[in-house]
Amino acid sequence: MTATDLVLHHYPRSPFAEKVRIAFGVKGLSWRSVIQPRIAPKPQLVPLTGGYRRIPVLQIGADIYCDTRRILAELERRFPEPTLYPAGTRGQADIIAAWADRALFANALGLVFGLNGDRFPPELHADRVNFTSGQFDGWDSVKMREQIPALRDQFRIHLAWLSDWLAHGDTFLLGQAPSLADLTVYHPLWYARGNLGESEGLAEHPRVLAWMDRVASLGHGMVEELSPEHALNVARLGRPLPTSASAHDDIADDQGQSLKEGAMISVRPTDWGFDPVIGAFVSGGHDSIAARREDPDVGVTAVHFPRAGFAIARL
Numbered sequence: 001m002t003a004t005d006l007v008l009h010h011y012p013r014s015p016f017a018e019k020v021r022i023a024f025g026v027k028g029l030s031w032r033s034v035i036q037p038r039i040a041p042k043p044q045l046v047p048l049t050g051g052y053r054r055i056p057v058l059q060i061g062a063d064i065y066c067d068t069r070r071i072l073a074e075l076e077r078r079f080p081e082p083t084l085y086p087a088g089t090r091g092q093a094d095i096i097a098a099w100a101d102r103a104l105f106a107n108a109l110g111l112v113f114g115l116n117g118d119r120f121p122p123e124l125h126a127d128r129v130n131f132t133s134g135q136f137d138g139w140d141s142v143k144m145r146e147q148i149p150a151l152r153d154q155f156r157i158h159l160a161w162l163s164d165w166l167a168h169g170d171t172f173l174l175g176q177a178p179s180l181a182d183l184t185v186y187h188p189l190w191y192a193r194g195n196l197g198e199s200e201g202l203a204e205h206p207r208v209l210a211w212m213d214r215v216a217s218l219g220h221g222m223v224e225e226l227s228p229e230h231a232l233n234v235a236r237l238g239r240p241l242p243t244s245a246s247a248h249d250d251i252a253d254d255q256g257q258s259l260k261e262g263a264m265i266s267v268r269p270t271d272w273g274f275d276p277v278i279g280a281f282v283s284g285g286h287d288s289i290a291a292r293r294e295d296p297d298v299g300v301t302a303v304h305f306p307r308a309g310f311a312i313a314r315l
Contacts (some may be wrong), residue, residue: 006031006075007059007231009045011038015105015191016068017056019183023072024221026178027079032226034059044228047297048235050277054269059231061238062301066277067269069097069306070288072180086177093174097184098308102271104158108188111151112195114144155192156201163205171214178218186215232298240292240302243283251284253314259284264315265291267305277303278315 006024008031010017024031036045042053048064049057058065058074065071076084085093113120162185165173173181189212193202202209251259259265259281267289268276279291282302289312290304 005060007034007226007234008032008056009034009036009048009059009228009231010056011035013038013191013194014055015108015187016054018190019068019187020056020058020071020075021220022183022186022215022218023075023084024223025219026084026183027075027082028221029075029079030222030224032231033223034226034228034231036228044232047232047295048301048303050279050291050293050295050301050303051275052269052273052277052303053275054273059235062235062240062299063238063304064235064301065304067306067309068101068184069308070304072183073288073306074304082177084178084180084183086179087175089174089179089181093180093184096173096181100181100184100188104185105188105191107151107154107158108192110144110147111155111200112192114148114151115200116195117144152200156204159201159205159208162211163207166207166211172211178215182211182215186212190216235298235301240282240300243290251281251289253312255314257314259312259314265289266311266313266315267291267303268311270309270311277305279303 006029008017008020008024010020010033012035036042036055036057038055040053045053045057048059049066052066054066056068056071058071060074065074072084170176172178173185189202189208192200193212198209253259253265261280261282263281264278265281266276266278268274277291277293279293281289282292283290284307287307288304289307289310290302292300292302294300
């Protein structure tokens with residue numbers, strides 16, 4: 001394959017998609033952009049994923065990669081240089097990423113919607129109520145405004161931690177080269193800055209702003225637009241990559257039952273966006289699992305997920 005076989009399904013203001021777009025920049029990759037709707041339904045995405053509707057999704061032929069953890073792992077496997085884990089930073093970067101993707105992102109998201117909730121259209125509120133299963137006070141603007149003082153305090157604590165970390169003087173969080181840590185910490189702050197400016201604490205931390213500008217300067221690689229219809233046709237004409245027998249040895253579901261190739265499984269996120277994907281187990285590892293499914297619109301696809309943050313059940 002070549003880098004131009006990379007197809008990213010996203011929308012411009014998606015913070016998690018920005019994480020992947022910056023990864024393309026770090027690795028100097030060419031990719032194709034498919035713009036998907038911000039809210040459900042997503043009729044030209046679901047045939048590829050089997051129900052998963054979170055953004056972004058990476059498509060490589062008929063292999064579909066869901067969740068940024070799995071997407072970035074696949075980019076690192078296929079395009080190892082420049083690495084997202086320079087100078088032995090793998091464990092550190094992954095732990096920082098777990099904090100940023102959950103705690104920092106939830107804080108930034110809550111603050112943005114608490115302050116700007118009345119500006120978002122009713123259909124977005126309705127979609128997010130379902131998507132987050134009632135979190136953030138059921139996406140009720142009045143109730144969310146009541147949380148603003150606490151959210152502000154927490155956001156400033158996170159910013160102070162980050163500013164203290166950056167006091168070591170390195171260009172990026174874990175040294176002189178960008179790593180997964182930079183991508184994951186950057187995207188919630190990019191989202192907050194884009195929606196709130198620098199008035200909610202960022203202006204008080206020039207080191208953080210300077211670091212954000214350095215991450216932004218990494219760019220998004222080389223991109224060309226692709227229609228959703230064309231992307232569906234790419235999957236229709238392709239076949240998922242074969243997996244080796246060793247790729248699914250000693251893999252079990254969340255109840256400890258061993259999974260054999262062909263076993264029907266359900267995979268769903270455990271934080272929000274709980275739409276399950278059902279398919280036949282084809283491969284897995286310590287932090288990955290894939291299900292093969294067939295759709296009348298695109299034929300056979302393999303949908304890939306991380307294990308972390310996802311529930312796996314045998315059907």
